[in-house]
Amino acid sequence: NAGVTQTPKFRVLKTGQSMTLLCAQDMNHEYMYWYRQDPGMGLRLIHYSVGEGTTAKGEVPDGYNVSRLKKQNFLLGLESAAPSQTSVYFCASRHTGNNEQFFGPGTRLTVL
Protein backbone atom coordinates (compact mmCIF):
# COMPACT_ATOMS: atom_id res chain seq x y z
CA ASN A 1 0.00 0.00 0.00
CA ALA A 2 1.97 2.99 -1.30
CA GLY A 3 -0.60 5.65 -0.36
CA VAL A 4 -0.20 8.74 -2.55
CA THR A 5 2.72 8.89 -4.94
CA GLN A 6 3.89 11.71 -7.19
CA THR A 7 6.04 11.67 -10.31
CA PRO A 8 8.52 13.26 -10.82
CA LYS A 9 10.06 14.36 -7.51
CA PHE A 10 12.11 17.16 -9.09
CA ARG A 11 12.04 18.94 -12.42
CA VAL A 12 13.65 21.97 -14.01
CA LEU A 13 11.89 23.53 -16.99
CA LYS A 14 12.62 26.41 -19.28
CA THR A 15 10.00 29.09 -19.78
CA GLY A 16 7.46 27.95 -22.36
CA GLN A 17 8.05 24.24 -21.95
CA SER A 18 5.22 21.92 -21.02
CA MET A 19 5.03 19.06 -18.58
CA THR A 20 2.63 16.78 -16.75
CA LEU A 21 2.78 15.89 -13.08
CA LEU A 22 1.30 12.54 -12.15
CA CYS A 23 -0.43 11.74 -8.89
CA ALA A 24 -1.50 8.20 -8.08
CA GLN A 25 -3.31 6.80 -5.05
CA ASP A 26 -4.07 3.20 -4.18
CA MET A 27 -6.62 3.86 -1.41
CA ASN A 28 -9.69 4.01 -3.68
CA HIS A 29 -10.30 7.62 -2.64
CA GLU A 30 -12.93 9.63 -4.47
CA TYR A 31 -11.48 13.08 -3.87
CA MET A 32 -8.15 14.23 -5.22
CA TYR A 33 -6.47 17.63 -5.02
CA TRP A 34 -3.54 19.54 -6.47
CA TYR A 35 -1.93 22.27 -4.33
CA ARG A 36 1.06 24.48 -4.72
CA GLN A 37 3.12 25.67 -1.75
CA ASP A 38 5.15 28.84 -1.88
CA PRO A 39 7.11 30.48 0.95
CA GLY A 40 4.83 32.55 3.17
CA MET A 41 1.74 31.58 1.17
CA GLY A 42 0.79 28.21 2.56
CA LEU A 43 -0.85 25.61 0.37
CA ARG A 44 -3.14 26.95 -2.32
CA LEU A 45 -5.63 24.78 -4.16
CA ILE A 46 -5.10 24.63 -7.93
CA HIS A 47 -7.71 22.11 -9.04
CA TYR A 48 -9.59 19.28 -7.44
CA SER A 49 -11.72 16.30 -8.41
CA VAL A 50 -14.67 14.74 -6.62
CA GLY A 51 -14.59 11.57 -8.72
CA GLU A 52 -13.44 9.90 -11.89
CA GLY A 53 -14.12 12.04 -14.94
CA THR A 54 -14.83 15.24 -12.97
CA THR A 55 -12.59 18.21 -12.20
CA ALA A 56 -13.12 21.68 -10.77
CA LYS A 57 -11.12 24.86 -10.30
CA GLY A 58 -9.59 25.85 -7.01
CA GLU A 59 -8.13 29.17 -5.87
CA VAL A 60 -5.29 29.46 -8.40
CA PRO A 61 -6.18 27.47 -11.55
CA ASP A 62 -4.75 29.78 -14.22
CA GLY A 63 -1.94 28.24 -16.26
CA TYR A 64 -2.82 24.68 -15.22
CA ASN A 65 -5.06 21.94 -16.56
CA VAL A 66 -6.02 18.65 -14.99
CA SER A 67 -7.52 15.32 -15.92
CA ARG A 68 -8.96 12.41 -13.95
CA LEU A 69 -9.53 9.66 -16.48
CA LYS A 70 -8.99 6.94 -13.89
CA LYS A 71 -10.07 7.06 -10.28
CA GLN A 72 -6.58 6.39 -9.00
CA ASN A 73 -4.78 9.03 -11.09
CA PHE A 74 -4.95 12.81 -11.15
CA LEU A 75 -2.76 14.60 -13.69
CA LEU A 76 -1.67 18.23 -13.53
CA GLY A 77 -0.51 19.83 -16.77
CA LEU A 78 1.45 22.98 -17.42
CA GLU A 79 1.05 23.89 -21.09
CA SER A 80 3.53 26.76 -21.17
CA ALA A 81 5.55 27.02 -17.99
CA ALA A 82 6.33 30.42 -16.49
CA PRO A 83 8.82 31.36 -13.73
CA SER A 84 5.82 32.20 -11.50
CA GLN A 85 5.00 28.49 -11.51
CA THR A 86 8.21 27.66 -9.67
CA SER A 87 6.87 25.97 -6.55
CA VAL A 88 6.43 22.76 -4.64
CA TYR A 89 3.37 20.87 -5.87
CA PHE A 90 1.49 18.52 -3.56
CA CYS A 91 -1.20 16.08 -4.48
CA ALA A 92 -3.67 14.84 -1.89
CA SER A 93 -6.59 12.47 -1.73
CA ARG A 94 -9.34 11.64 0.71
CA HIS A 95 -12.26 9.30 1.09
CA THR A 96 -15.85 10.54 1.01
CA GLY A 97 -17.06 11.06 4.56
CA ASN A 98 -13.54 11.32 5.95
CA ASN A 99 -12.01 14.79 6.07
CA GLU A 100 -8.42 13.63 6.46
CA GLN A 101 -6.36 14.36 3.38
CA PHE A 102 -3.40 12.14 2.56
CA PHE A 103 -0.60 13.92 0.77
CA GLY A 104 2.02 12.77 -1.66
CA PRO A 105 5.70 13.62 -1.08
CA GLY A 106 5.61 16.62 -3.42
CA THR A 107 7.19 17.66 -6.71
CA ARG A 108 9.74 20.48 -6.66
CA LEU A 109 9.46 22.39 -9.92
CA THR A 110 11.77 25.16 -11.04
CA VAL A 111 10.99 27.18 -14.15
CA LEU A 112 13.93 29.17 -15.50
Next chain:
Amino acid sequence: RKEVEQDPGPFNVPEGATVAFNCTYSNSASQSFFWYRQDCRKEPKLLMSVYSSGNEDGRFTAQLNRASQYISLLIRDSKLSDSATYLCVVTLNDFNKFYFGSGTKLNVKP
Protein backbone atom coordinates in the same frame (compact mmCIF):
# COMPACT_ATOMS: atom_id res chain seq x y z
CA ARG B 1 -8.05 38.86 2.63
CA LYS B 2 -6.68 35.40 3.37
CA GLU B 3 -9.15 32.75 4.45
CA VAL B 4 -6.83 31.59 7.21
CA GLU B 5 -4.20 33.62 9.05
CA GLN B 6 -1.42 32.34 11.26
CA ASP B 7 1.55 33.87 13.02
CA PRO B 8 4.52 32.48 11.06
CA GLY B 9 6.77 32.42 14.16
CA PRO B 10 9.21 30.92 14.70
CA PHE B 11 8.35 29.99 18.24
CA ASN B 12 11.59 28.96 19.94
CA VAL B 13 10.92 27.05 23.16
CA PRO B 14 12.94 24.78 25.47
CA GLU B 15 12.11 21.13 25.91
CA GLY B 16 9.32 20.64 28.40
CA ALA B 17 7.73 24.01 27.73
CA THR B 18 4.09 24.60 26.95
CA VAL B 19 3.41 26.50 23.75
CA ALA B 20 0.20 27.68 22.10
CA PHE B 21 -0.62 28.77 18.57
CA ASN B 22 -3.66 30.59 17.33
CA CYS B 23 -5.19 30.73 13.91
CA THR B 24 -7.99 33.00 12.69
CA TYR B 25 -10.37 32.33 9.83
CA SER B 26 -12.39 34.86 7.88
CA ASN B 27 -15.45 32.94 6.72
CA SER B 28 -18.08 32.49 9.42
CA ALA B 29 -19.57 29.66 7.34
CA SER B 30 -16.48 27.52 7.92
CA GLN B 31 -17.55 24.15 9.20
CA SER B 32 -14.59 21.93 9.88
CA PHE B 33 -11.20 22.69 11.33
CA PHE B 34 -7.92 20.85 11.48
CA TRP B 35 -4.30 21.10 12.50
CA TYR B 36 -1.74 19.55 10.16
CA ARG B 37 1.94 19.13 10.86
CA GLN B 38 4.60 19.59 8.20
CA ASP B 39 8.21 18.65 8.71
CA CYS B 40 10.89 20.42 6.71
CA ARG B 41 10.68 19.52 3.00
CA LYS B 42 8.03 16.90 3.70
CA GLU B 43 4.33 16.61 3.02
CA PRO B 44 1.68 17.81 5.52
CA LYS B 45 0.11 15.18 7.77
CA LEU B 46 -3.04 15.43 9.84
CA LEU B 47 -2.29 16.12 13.50
CA MET B 48 -5.84 16.43 14.77
CA SER B 49 -9.31 17.62 13.96
CA VAL B 50 -10.79 20.44 16.01
CA TYR B 51 -14.24 19.94 17.45
CA SER B 52 -16.61 22.54 18.82
CA SER B 53 -16.27 21.14 22.32
CA GLY B 54 -12.48 21.08 22.09
CA ASN B 55 -10.45 17.91 22.00
CA GLU B 56 -7.27 16.49 23.41
CA ASP B 57 -4.85 13.92 22.09
CA GLY B 58 -2.06 13.21 24.53
CA ARG B 59 0.02 16.37 24.91
CA PHE B 60 -1.98 18.21 22.25
CA THR B 61 -5.17 20.16 22.87
CA ALA B 62 -7.18 21.91 20.18
CA GLN B 63 -9.96 24.40 20.75
CA LEU B 64 -12.42 26.27 18.57
CA ASN B 65 -13.94 29.67 19.27
CA ARG B 66 -16.64 30.28 16.69
CA ALA B 67 -17.68 33.66 18.08
CA SER B 68 -14.19 35.07 17.58
CA GLN B 69 -13.41 32.84 14.60
CA TYR B 70 -10.20 31.32 15.79
CA ILE B 71 -8.80 27.93 16.63
CA SER B 72 -5.90 27.15 18.90
CA LEU B 73 -3.38 24.40 19.44
CA LEU B 74 -1.71 23.84 22.79
CA ILE B 75 1.32 21.60 23.11
CA ARG B 76 2.36 20.59 26.61
CA ASP B 77 5.74 19.16 27.64
CA SER B 78 7.32 19.98 24.28
CA LYS B 79 9.66 17.40 22.76
CA LEU B 80 12.48 17.95 20.31
CA SER B 81 10.44 15.88 17.85
CA ASP B 82 7.64 18.46 17.98
CA SER B 83 9.82 20.83 15.94
CA ALA B 84 7.87 21.37 12.73
CA THR B 85 5.51 23.78 11.02
CA TYR B 86 1.90 23.59 12.14
CA LEU B 87 -0.74 24.34 9.54
CA CYS B 88 -4.25 25.48 10.36
CA VAL B 89 -6.89 24.22 7.92
CA VAL B 90 -10.56 25.07 7.51
CA THR B 91 -13.24 23.90 5.14
CA LEU B 92 -16.70 25.06 4.25
CA ASN B 93 -19.76 22.87 4.42
CA ASP B 94 -19.20 21.29 1.02
CA PHE B 95 -15.87 19.83 2.14
CA ASN B 96 -14.61 20.17 -1.42
CA LYS B 97 -12.11 22.91 -0.70
CA PHE B 98 -9.69 23.06 2.17
CA TYR B 99 -8.05 26.37 3.05
CA PHE B 100 -4.59 26.21 4.57
CA GLY B 101 -2.86 28.81 6.66
CA SER B 102 0.76 29.58 5.87
CA GLY B 103 1.88 27.77 9.00
CA THR B 104 3.52 28.48 12.34
CA LYS B 105 7.06 27.24 12.79
CA LEU B 106 8.00 25.67 16.11
CA ASN B 107 11.58 25.03 17.18
CA VAL B 108 12.02 23.03 20.37
CA LYS B 109 15.53 23.41 21.79
CA PRO B 110 17.36 21.06 24.16
